[in-house]
Amino acid sequence: MSSEDLLPDPPDVVGFRNVLRAKWQAKPQSQRWATVAILEALLAILLFFVDSSLGYAVVIIAALFWLKRLAPLHRLIVEGALIVLPLAISQNWSLVAMFAVAFPLFWLDHDLRGKILPFVALLAAVGYPFYQPHLFTIPVFGVWPDVFTGVVMVVFVMMACGLNIVVGYAGLLDLGYVAFYATGAYTAAWFASEQFPGKNLHFGAIGIPHDLPGIHVSLWLLLLAAGLVTAASGVVIGLPTLRLRGDYLAIVTLGFGEILPQVARNGDSLFGNNITNGPNGITPLDSPGFGNGLSSLTGGFLPSNYLTCCKAHFLGHGIGSQDVFFWTALVLLVITVFCSLRMRESRLGRAWIAIREDETAAAAMGIPLMRTKTWAYASGAFFGGIAGAYYASFKSATFPGDFFFNISVFILCMVILGGMGNIWGVMVGAAFLSYLDREGLANTGSWINTHVHVASWHPNIDVPLYSSGIYGVIIVLVMLFRPEGLIPSRRRAAEMHEGVHDQPLYDVAHTGEGAA
Numbered sequence: 210m211s212s213e214d215l216l217p218d219p220p221d222v223v224g225f226r227n228v229l230r231a232k233w234q235a236k237p238q239s240q241r242w243a244t245v246a247i248l249e250a251l252l253a254i255l256l257f258f259v260d261s262s263l264g265y266a267v268v269i270i271a272a273l274f275w276l277k278r279l280a281p282l283h284r285l286i287v288e289g290a291l292i293v294l295p296l297a298i299s300q301n302w303s304l305v306a307m308f309a310v311a312f313p314l315f316w317l318d319h320d321l322r323g324k325i326l327p328f329v330a331l332l333a334a335v336g337y338p339f340y341q342p343h344l345f346t347i348p349v350f351g352v353w354p355d356v357f358t359g360v361v362m363v364v365f366v367m368m369a370c371g372l373n374i375v376v377g378y379a380g381l382l383d384l385g386y387v388a389f390y391a392t393g394a395y396t397a398a399w400f401a402s403e404q405f406p407g408k409n410l411h412f413g414a415i416g417i418p419h420d421l422p423g424i425h426v427s428l429w430l431l432l433l434a435a436g437l438v439t440a441a442s443g444v445v446i447g448l449p450t451l452r453l454r455g456d457y458l459a460i461v462t463l464g465f466g467e468i469l470p471q472v473a474r475n476g477d478s479l480f481g482n483n484i485t486n487g488p489n490g491i492t493p494l495d496s497p498g499f500g501n502g503l504s505s506l507t508g509g510f511l512p513s514n515y516l517t518c519c520k521a522h523f524l525g526h527g528i529g530s531q532d533v534f535f536w537t538a539l540v541l542l543v544i545t546v547f548c549s550l551r552m553r554e555s556r557l558g559r560a561w562i563a564i565r566e567d568e569t570a571a572a573a574m575g576i577p578l579m580r581t582k583t584w585a586y587a588s589g590a591f592f593g594g595i596a597g598a599y600y601a602s603f604k605s606a607t608f609p610g611d612f613f614f615n616i617s618v619f620i621l622c623m624v625i626l627g628g629m630g631n632i633w634g635v636m637v638g639a640a641f642l643s644y645l646d647r648e649g650l651a652n653t654g655s656w657i658n659t660h661v662h663v664a665s666w667h668p669n670i671d672v673p674l675y676s677s678g679i680y681g682v683i684i685v686l687v688m689l690f691r692p693e694g695l696i697p698s699r700r701r702a703a704e705m706h707e708g709v710h711d712q713p714l715y716d717v718a719h720t721g722e723g724a725a
Contacts, residue, residue, distance in 0.1 A: 242278075246271075260660050262348040269294070276315070288312045303344045327633075334539055338532040339524050351652035354644050356531045362643045363538040364600045369623040369639035370545050370632060371592030376621065377630035378558060379585035380565025381450075382459045384617050385466025388446065389439045389590040391473060391612040393597030396435040398491035398607045400426045404483075415498040416514040428497035428602050432541075432595050439594025440587040447586030451579050454568065466617050474609040490608030497537070497602055534603050541599060545592050549632050552588065561585055562630075562700075615677070619646070622684055628694025637696055642680065650676055 233241065249271040257264025272291055276284055292308050314322055314329065337359060344353045354362065368390060375383045398404060401414065403423035411419060413427030426434075446465045450458050472479070477487030485491065496516040498504075504513035512518030512533055519528045552558045560581045563571040572578050601607040619642065627638025654672030661668055672679075687694065 375589035389593035393594030394601035397598035435598035443590025492606035628697035631698040634696030
């Protein structure tokens with residue numbers, strides 16, 4: 210047994226992970242750096258024999274990890290090497306451009322970088338359809354997601370931001386968020402389809418005959434209507450749970466999340482009326498657009514009809530309807546993020562955080578618990594409803610099978626993975642998991658089946674079949690090694706790192722010493 214094993218645990222540290230972290234940080238810095246560098250080199254060499262791109266990827270990621278620890282001159286040299294390395298390996302101009310944009314940003318002051326980085330990310334997202342076909346291939350994950358997948362990712366990011374208000378800000382565990390998603394989707398479907406053929410109401414709809422039966426309202430009005438209807442349903446769902454905490458709250462919200470999908474599935478004969486068309490769903494939905502008048506007035510910048518628009522070419526890219534759906538989703542996401550940030554800094558947002566930290570203390574300080582929690586449910590549901598309505602319009606259909614319980618868990622995992630309470634972390638977690646669900650796992654399975662083999666044995670694994678288990682492993686690893694999430698808020702990170710444990714009062718401790 211070594212002398213290190215006999216050392217006592219560092220004082221005032223609780224939890225297995227925190228104890229290991231404290232022991233690791235107690236070692237000399239040179240020893241820690243040498244250990245990490247050796248492990249990174251060994252991993253790069255090992256993976257190089259599996260796939261050379263994996264070895265290069267480890268080298269690049271390790272170099273990026275060490276950048277902030279280097280002296281300025283050495284850092285410039287490493288950054289120059291990282292820009293030259295992709296050209297030397299595979300003439301990869303897209304990776305070079307990415308480094309050329311990213312490196313100057315990280316030389317900026319921390320506060321200035323925090324202000325500029327969101328705008329750079331937004332600009333990169335807006336231009337994504339133009340440069341996506343020219344991006345480098347990611348080892349294991351394959352090509353970058355296409356624009357169709359990008360729309361799905363943005364919609365799930367919106368829903369994760371909405372759930373973050375309920376779970377991350379107010380600390381209310383909601384396992385039925387899919388109910389809000391379903392409410393928004395069906396609100397759009399009822400008023401933009403032929404679901405009610407006995408009616409003939411047209412208001413702002415474009416691209417359909419005036420004598421087409423059903424209710425046909427402009428999608429832009431329906432997005433707001435879906436948000437308001439879903440917010441009202443959030444209040445209705447939230448009211449019975451306002452006096453509940455912890456597991457009881459989770460169970461009740463789970464029940465509501467299971468009720469609405471069953472209503473959608475059996476709503477083809479609800480009180481003798483066909484409300485949801487049952488398992489067949491409602492399809493097709495009217496296409497969004499701005500009509501010929503606004504389109505002509507803006508020189509075609511605003512498309513008259515999303516499904517039949519876009520014959521323009523720009524920067525060598527033919528703009529299609531999926532691009533327009535993607536850009537519209539980005540506009541909705543920007544609005545969602547802006548509102549989330551403003552609410553977090555408002556008096557209401559501070560009340561949410563106070564309730565999350567200690568509900569009893571918040572009530573003692575005069576915060577109205579009922580009203581504050583109700584606003585959390587309504588605000589989170591509002592954005593979930595808008596996301597559901599837009600996604601239904603994008604797919605031109607809505608089905609009961611889209612709203613299972615696992616969707617609620619999936620969105621909750623996005624919030625946990627990114628970092629509860631931090632809007633930027635939640636966006637990263639949601640984008641990553643939604644990408645895995647749409648393309649990432651399938652691409653990973655294809656890479657494994659192609660590159661991994663032992664002698665003459667080749668695996669034939671359908672990785673997406675094990676998606677739930679994979680997401681579970683990811684969340685377990687995050688809970689063990691980074692429970693605050695990938696990009697946590699400062700408050701949340703401080704809570705996790707310091708731990709929560711009882712300490713004796715100052716007077717009691719000193720009284721005991723005196724008595725001894």
